[in-house]
Amino acid sequence: MNIKKLLLRNETALIIAIVVLSLIIGIKSPEFFTLANLFDIFRSSFVQLIFALGVLIVIISGGIDISFPAVGIFAGYTAVVLMQRFEWNPENLLLPIALAIIIGTILGAINSIAIATFGIPTLIATLGTSGIFRGLMLTFIGSSFISDIPVALDKFATADLLKIQPEEGTLARLHVLIIPVAILTILVSLLLTRTMFGRSVYALGGGVEATRRLGISVKRTQAKIYMLVGGLSGLAGILYVSLQRKANPYDLAGSELDIIAAVVLGGASIMGGYGTVFGTVLGVLLISLIKGNLILLGVSGSWQRAAVGALLLIGITVQALNESKKAKNRRVSTSDEAGE
């Protein structure tokens, strides 16, 4: 019984999907199974994962945030601009990161005002703010590409935790970010499962009215959620700038879909109330795997987006079918109208 339950879990399905996909790609082109490729997949997942953790929290709470790429690039780009304008010590790595997190949190607070104070539907509110953030950044902060980012950020792009040179083939580099990102992932997981705030996020996703009657302040929880997501997005934004070794204000536009897709594939319910950090990590890895290795399968890179779309479509269809099966069972056992 327990094994059956374990097999039915979304995470198990994802692991199977990742393994099967890796085998297929590996059989077609053996260079897939190299350490270098594995580390590359990790490297391309760091920023995605930090964004995804933020999105996960929002989705669990029953909302949706599509302003996070705008917040991320606003924070990352503005931090670099500020560093240059005020000629702050370019050797300092923590200063731009702290700046970006603060800027991200402020932008998140603006989302909080729209959503928690005025009760605007989350999709519409964040769609609006994402236009505002992007527009204001490009009009007032700058619309040109900065290639000479502060030295510390630039150096950080090549800071490797370990380098392994196999007997033949390319050098495998594991970026040092793997440690902070792993710690952050565990922290978010603890935050969601072990703190009062985390439990109120789940409660909010389960039902707003029920949460209110539990004595949890809905508005305060929502405000905290969107500020936290803003901060996470700011961090992801500055790390993105650092890893790319350039600050391009036009970047990250349109990346919201891949990340929401990863979180949803990871099993988070868009209706709220359900989602795990582990599932999200697997979802992000699956998307990175597909996007990065489609070429090894002999498929042109221009099909990337279609592959993500198809994957998302399959994921949500399976989830919806499971959901309706569950609803039917519930109805039979309690003869209660399950409703929506």
Next chain:
Amino acid sequence: MNERFSRFNTGLLADRKITQLMIFTALTFFFFSYASRDIFFSSSNFISMAYQIPEIAILSIALMLSMLTGGIDLSIVSISNAAALVASWVMTTKMDESENLATSWIIIACVLGTIVGVLAGAINSILVAQLNVTPILATLATMTLFNGIAIGVTNGESVSGLPEQFMRVGNGTFFGIPTPFVLMIFIAIAVGFLINRTTLGLKIFLVGTNRKAAQYSVMGDRKVIAWVYLISGLLSSLAGLIIASRTSAASPDFGSSYILLAIVIVVLGGVNPNGGFGTVTGVILATVVLQMVASGFNALRFSQFLYLAAQGGVLIFVMILNVVLENRRTNKSIAKSLRS
């Protein structure tokens, strides 16, 4: 006499949003006409506006239909691009060296384009109505998928050099009025008739007002929702054909900002994002306002990014205004009932 007056009064009150919008339209018009007397207030500007309004107006009407049922269709822009690409591909492959094409082939191409739109809409219908997937998620997936397929097939390049006869539709006039504008009026009247004068229209409002009540009244709420996404796909493909005919090109990335714009227009037009209320007139008026703002910004040489910020700003402002006015109205009616 008194009774007639009160009926007149409620009629006006029911259309309060339209009245507000008309005032808003007039104010925008006078503001930009005054600020830019020579460029904005010129017949050439109004003519170019009349060519630009229809495509976004039709997309917004399509979006309005799904919002009336309390859902949302994010895939409208990718459907319109897919339809335009299919039609353009048929026309360019059937064209001879002298760039002439029989009218019958143009009609066939357009019909194929609309069939693509209806099929895409049918996929949304199956997902939302049959499988019970949340509309945001379902259409997010299909939006990524359709757009991805379009990019994959075309390699991200646009199809251009469409036949002259086809371009005449998008750039010509009909009794002195730009043809796209005439088509828009025709579509607006058709949709207005659909939602106000047919049973399906009444059911759309019922489903949007209270889905559960609609379910209990056994009026086939799933069928209503399926129809809505089907019609939305059809309208989007028509918008795509008009865009292709006006710009003489079809591209997988055209109008990626249109989805934000369409949501801004629909919300500004007084459609309730939770479903149950909205008018075609409101949507058309809102399109005119937004187009005037775009042209006005252009005439005053503001940056295009500022227009993006303005779109987001208008969206948030209108939503906040709605919330504040709604609260005041509720408070007033509570106070009134307490007094009596």
